[in-house]
Amino acid sequence: MTTETADLNRLATPPTFQSVSGARKFKNGLATALVYLAFAVAIVPLVWVLWTVVQRGLPVVLDADWWQKSLSGLLSRQQGGGVYHAIYGTLVQGLVCGLISVPIGLFVAIYLVEYGGRSRLSKATTFMVDILTGVPSIVAALFVYTLWITTFGLGRSGFAVSLALVLLMVPVIVRTTEEMLKIVPDELREASYALGIPKWKTIVKIVIPTALSGILTGVMLALARVMGETAPVLVLAAYAPFINYNLFDGPMASLPLLMATERNNPTQAGFDRIWGAAITLVLIITLFNLLATVISRWLAPKTK
Amino acid sequence: MNDRSVAQRPAGTGDPGARRGVPAARPDSEAPIPPTTEAEQNAPHVRPGDRIFRGLATGSGIFIVVLIGAIGLFLLLQAIPSLALDQVSFLTSREWSTGDVNNMRYGILDLLLVTVVSSAFALVIAMPIALGIALFLTQYAPRRLARPFAYVIDLLSAVPSIIYGLWGLLVLAPVLTPIGEWLTGALGFIPLFAEGNVSIELGGTIFTAGIVLAVMILPIITAVSREVFDRTPATHVEGAIALGATKWEVVRTTVLPFGKAGYVSASMLGLGRALGETIALMIILSATNAAFGWSLFDGGATFASKIALAAPEFNDPRSAGAYIAAGLVLFVLTFVVNAIARAIVAGHKEYE
Structure with a gap:
C-alpha cells in the first residue's frame, strides 16, 4: 500500500x-x-610564546640601566647591569652582514633576471x-x-659571525629581489633602450629604482631574520660581559649569545637576563x- | 621575458658591442664574447660600463654556485684527517668520545636516528595543520582578512629559535609532562611511546622537541602551500561550483589535486628546516649516554645540537674535525631533502 502511494x-x-544531502552537508561542515x-x-x-617573553622580560627592560650599561664587573648572581654591549654586537654583526650580502644578493638577482635567461649557469644558480x-x-x-679559523688561522670574532650570517642572508635577498625585478614592466626597459641608454644604466636608473621599495623591504626582513640566529655566534664568537667595539678582534657579546651563556646561570639574575635579552x-x-x-x-612607485 | 625586448631592439641603439655577431634570436645566451677586431674597437657603441656590469652580475651568479661547492669541499677536507683517526665505524657506531685525540671513538648512528625521528615527528604534526591553515587562508578566510592572517602566521617564523627553545623547555614541557606520562602509561607497549632514557618530568624529550619543531616549520609549509593553492585555475573552481559542489567538494576536487605536489614539496622544505634546527633542540633535548631506543620519550642529541653544544670548546682541530664530519653529513642530508623538494615542483609547469 505505502509503496504504491x-x-x-x-x-x-x-x-x-x-x-x-545530509552526509555532504556534514562533511562540508566538518x-x-x-x-x-x-x-x-x-x-x-x-600568542603563548610572545606572552611568556613579555611577562617575564618586560619588568627587566623597564629599567633605564638595561639600555645604558653592560654586565661588566657583575657577579652572576648580582642583579642590575644592562645589555647595551650585546645590543651593539647584534646590530653591528647584522649590519656588517647586510653590507656584504646586499651587493652580492642584488647582483645575483640582476644576473638571474636581466642576463641569465635560460642558460645553464642561470639554472645552476637558481638551484644553488x-x-x-x-x-x-x-x-x-x-x-x-x-x-x-682553521684555514686562515684567524681568531674567533664578530666579523666571522657576520660572514656566516652572509650565507644565510644572501639567498633571502636574492629571492625577494628576483621577484621584485621580475614584476618591473618590460615597457620601461624598452622605452629606456629606445632612447639609446645602455643596458647597465637602464638597470641602475630604471629597473632598480622601480623595484627599490620591495628590495629594501626584503633586506629589512632578512636583517631581522639573521639577527636572531644563535648557532653562528655560538661557534664563531666568544662571549664578553663588557663592551667590545672591535668587530675584528676579541670576544664580542650579542643578544642570542648572552642568552645562551646566561642559561647556565641558575640564579634569579640569570633568569632576568635571559628573558630581558629575549624581549630586547x-x-x-x-x-x-x-x-x-x-x-x-x-618608497612604493608612484602610480599617479 | 626581456629576451624579447632585447631582440626587438634595432641593432646598435644601446646594445653593448659585446654581443655583436651573435644571432639576434638568442642575444642573452651564454655565448662566448667574440674576439674584438680592430674595427669593432673603434666602433662608437662599445660601452665598458656594460661589460663590467655584466661581468659583476655573472660573477655573482658563479660565486653562489662555487660557494655551495666550497661548503662541501671545506667540510670534507677538515673531516677526512679526523675520520682517519676514528677508532670505530663512523656510520654505525653509537659512541661519541672525542676528548682524547689519540683514542677518538665516534659514530653518528644515534645522532642520525634522533635527528630523523624528531624531524619526522614534527612533520607528522605540522603537515595536517599547515594544510588546514593554507586552505583557510586561500579558500575560507574572508578576502579582506586573508592577508593580515597570513602575516600573523609569518610572524611565527620571525621569532628567534633560541626563544622557541627556552619557551619549549621552561613553559611548554611542564604542560606536556602529564600527557607524556599518560602516553607512556597507557600506550607504553608500543615502542614509540615506551619509557624513555631521560626523565619525563624534566621534559627534555624528543616529544617536546618535536612539538616545538612543528611550530617552527608551520610557517614555511604554510607559505609555500598557500602560494600553490592560490594558483588553482579559477575555471576549475567555477566548474565545480557550477556542478553544485559544496565548498569542501570544491576544495577536494580542484584545489587539492592541483596543489598536491606543491604541498608535498613544501613539506619537504619544512623537513629540511627541521633537520637543521639547532639552538631550540640544543636547549630542549636532555643529554644522555644511553642509546636511542626508538621512543619519543628518549633524550639524546641531533647533529646540529651536538655540534652547537661542543662548539665553544673547539680547540684541537682533530676533535673539531669529528664534529665537522657530523656537520658534513647534516649538510648532505639537507641538500638531498631540499633537492627532492625542488625536483617535485620542477616537474609542474603550471606552478610557474
Whole structure:
C-alpha cells in the first residue's frame, strides 16, 4: 500500500536542483570546522610564546640601566647591569652582514633576471640559491669556522659571525629581489633602450629604482631574520660581559649569545637576563619589521 | 621575458658591442664574447660600463654556485684527517668520545636516528595543520582578512629559535609532562611511546622537541602551500561550483589535486628546516649516554645540537674535525631533502 502511494508521488523526471544531502552537508561542515581549527591551533603557540617573553622580560627592560650599561664587573648572581654591549654586537654583526650580502644578493638577482635567461649557469644558480636557503645555520657556521679559523688561522670574532650570517642572508635577498625585478614592466626597459641608454644604466636608473621599495623591504626582513640566529655566534664568537667595539678582534657579546651563556646561570639574575635579552631581541626584530613596512609604503612607485 | 625586448631592439641603439655577431634570436645566451677586431674597437657603441656590469652580475651568479661547492669541499677536507683517526665505524657506531685525540671513538648512528625521528615527528604534526591553515587562508578566510592572517602566521617564523627553545623547555614541557606520562602509561607497549632514557618530568624529550619543531616549520609549509593553492585555475573552481559542489567538494576536487605536489614539496622544505634546527633542540633535548631506543620519550642529541653544544670548546682541530664530519653529513642530508623538494615542483609547469 505505502509503496504504491510513494510511487504515485514520485516525479517522472528527477528535479533539476537537488538539495544537498545530509552526509555532504556534514562533511562540508566538518571540513570547515577543521580548517578554522587548524588556524586557531597555530595562533596558540604564537600568542603563548610572545606572552611568556613579555611577562617575564618586560619588568627587566623597564629599567633605564638595561639600555645604558653592560654586565661588566657583575657577579652572576648580582642583579642590575644592562645589555647595551650585546645590543651593539647584534646590530653591528647584522649590519656588517647586510653590507656584504646586499651587493652580492642584488647582483645575483640582476644576473638571474636581466642576463641569465635560460642558460645553464642561470639554472645552476637558481638551484644553488634554493639549496643555500636550506643550509642549516650550524653548517654555515662550521663552514666559516673551517675557512676563517682553521684555514686562515684567524681568531674567533664578530666579523666571522657576520660572514656566516652572509650565507644565510644572501639567498633571502636574492629571492625577494628576483621577484621584485621580475614584476618591473618590460615597457620601461624598452622605452629606456629606445632612447639609446645602455643596458647597465637602464638597470641602475630604471629597473632598480622601480623595484627599490620591495628590495629594501626584503633586506629589512632578512636583517631581522639573521639577527636572531644563535648557532653562528655560538661557534664563531666568544662571549664578553663588557663592551667590545672591535668587530675584528676579541670576544664580542650579542643578544642570542648572552642568552645562551646566561642559561647556565641558575640564579634569579640569570633568569632576568635571559628573558630581558629575549624581549630586547624581539623588540629589535619588530623594529626592523616595522621599518620594512614603512619603507614599502614610503618608497612604493608612484602610480599617479 | 626581456629576451624579447632585447631582440626587438634595432641593432646598435644601446646594445653593448659585446654581443655583436651573435644571432639576434638568442642575444642573452651564454655565448662566448667574440674576439674584438680592430674595427669593432673603434666602433662608437662599445660601452665598458656594460661589460663590467655584466661581468659583476655573472660573477655573482658563479660565486653562489662555487660557494655551495666550497661548503662541501671545506667540510670534507677538515673531516677526512679526523675520520682517519676514528677508532670505530663512523656510520654505525653509537659512541661519541672525542676528548682524547689519540683514542677518538665516534659514530653518528644515534645522532642520525634522533635527528630523523624528531624531524619526522614534527612533520607528522605540522603537515595536517599547515594544510588546514593554507586552505583557510586561500579558500575560507574572508578576502579582506586573508592577508593580515597570513602575516600573523609569518610572524611565527620571525621569532628567534633560541626563544622557541627556552619557551619549549621552561613553559611548554611542564604542560606536556602529564600527557607524556599518560602516553607512556597507557600506550607504553608500543615502542614509540615506551619509557624513555631521560626523565619525563624534566621534559627534555624528543616529544617536546618535536612539538616545538612543528611550530617552527608551520610557517614555511604554510607559505609555500598557500602560494600553490592560490594558483588553482579559477575555471576549475567555477566548474565545480557550477556542478553544485559544496565548498569542501570544491576544495577536494580542484584545489587539492592541483596543489598536491606543491604541498608535498613544501613539506619537504619544512623537513629540511627541521633537520637543521639547532639552538631550540640544543636547549630542549636532555643529554644522555644511553642509546636511542626508538621512543619519543628518549633524550639524546641531533647533529646540529651536538655540534652547537661542543662548539665553544673547539680547540684541537682533530676533535673539531669529528664534529665537522657530523656537520658534513647534516649538510648532505639537507641538500638531498631540499633537492627532492625542488625536483617535485620542477616537474609542474603550471606552478610557474
